[in-house]
Amino acid sequence: MSTSTEPETNPVSDEKKTIQLQSKVESPSACVREVVVTIPHQEVERYLKDAYDEIVPEASVSGFRAGRAPRKLVEKQFRDRVREQVKGTLLMDSLAQVSENEEFSAIGEPDFDFESIELPEDDGDFKYQFTIEVRPDFETPTWKGLELTKQVEEISDDDVQESLQRVLSRYATLEATDEPAELGDKLVVDIKFTDNGKLLSKLEEERVTFCNRLSLSDGVIEDFGTLMKDATEDDVRTGKVKLSDSVADEALRGTEVDAEIRVVEVLKSELPKLTPSFLEELGDFESEEELRDFVRDSLVRQADYRTQQKMRETVVEKLAGNADFELPETLVTRQTQRELQRKVLELRRSGFDEDNIRRFVNAARQNAKASTESSLREHFILEKIAEEENVDAEAADYDAEIALISQQSDMTERKTRARLEKSGQMDAVRNQIVERKVIEMIVEAATITEEKVEKTDGDEHEEFAVYHNVLSTREEGSIPEAKYEDNTPKGAEKENEKE
Incomplete structure (x- = not known):
């Protein structure tokens, strides 16, 4: 042409x-x-x-x-x-x-x-x-009249109690002990990562929750729970870290390297009592019932997010047949960090705490290429429908989104907006508003069958995540950090963590 x-x-x-x-x-x-x-x-x-x-x-x-x-x-x-x-x-x-x-x-x-x-x-x-x-040129898929299954989660009193315990655990009194470590305890550890005797990187005095798996930015210690079973102060355990398939060093992709873990301290925790003074300090709550309502609201937002994400995946899967286009590797590489930051914002506005966000970030980094490709395809399909249907973000939408990101944290909406603008993330906010509106429009025009989600037990101590690259030469992009946990009541500082 x-x-x-x-x-x-x-x-x-x-x-x-x-x-x-x-x-x-x-x-x-x-x-x-x-x-x-x-x-x-x-x-x-x-x-x-x-x-x-x-x-x-x-x-x-x-x-x-x-x-x-x-x-x-x-x-x-x-x-x-x-x-x-x-x-x-x-x-x-x-x-x-x-x-x-x-x-x-x-x-x-x-x-x-x-x-x-x-x-x-x-x-x-x-x-x-x-x-x-450029934006790919493809025929707009037919999106009206889809047949969709909507997964529905019910939030029980037991769910609220478990979540409340997790919130309180961040303000627990921690005491060093000589007793063997149990799942759920806090461990202060030094970890050296080596490959054939060559030091790759190290963590020093990192506080982690003792879980079955320890997730890192570019790898995972799958058997962390077994490895550290009954560990006590000054114990040294050795294990393997499985590196992700997306690490910068191609020769090390998908391989295992050595991890030497020294236990500096084993910490047992005692949860705080829900006294009037603690409730006030936690977030000006007048009663335990008000705190439970706050926790329930966070759980509802998280459930809504999971439902929306599942619906989004189903919708895009049905629409992607007519949108088969190749994505340049340079585009995928450049957009990886931006997509990660956008997802973090979305998780924060949906009430997820920093422990869960770290787990998501590490999982996404370890599968960066496939995750970004999927997100970009979804974006192009939904954006094309949005343009044809004149769907866009309004001023009130931005206000509501920023209010949710700011909610439950010690940060004003004005400060949140200023940070987003300064870091160039307002486009990401706009994209998630528009894409959510398009999904809602598609769902409204679809035939919906509801399906109750059966919850599984036993994942409370499944994984703990730490922001650390085993291969220290790999640059780690910035993730929007929160001073306070997003589902932690306003006014309560989060546990001091090295991120």
């Missing part, structure tokens, strides 16, 4: 005329466009003339007063500087024009080698090419 653009017939002062150019666009894949731009020589001359017209009246040339030197002399003295300036200006102006006129929606910056591009010396045309990532 090629297009041409003619210059405007009525020049407007202080505004550049449309550039006369031709662009040839090829589509090597659904999300990539390769563009060749050709700009006639007369357009180059026009830009050069404009540039010299601007500097001649003020040019300082030896032997002449400022602005009095002959134009030919000015052009000769400033030639290299002006040509480099014109190259940059002409590139930027033509890129903007091509992006506006072509039938693709860019989602990345143009990729080209600025240094290798040169202005023609004589009468030749100015020609350059670039590659750009």
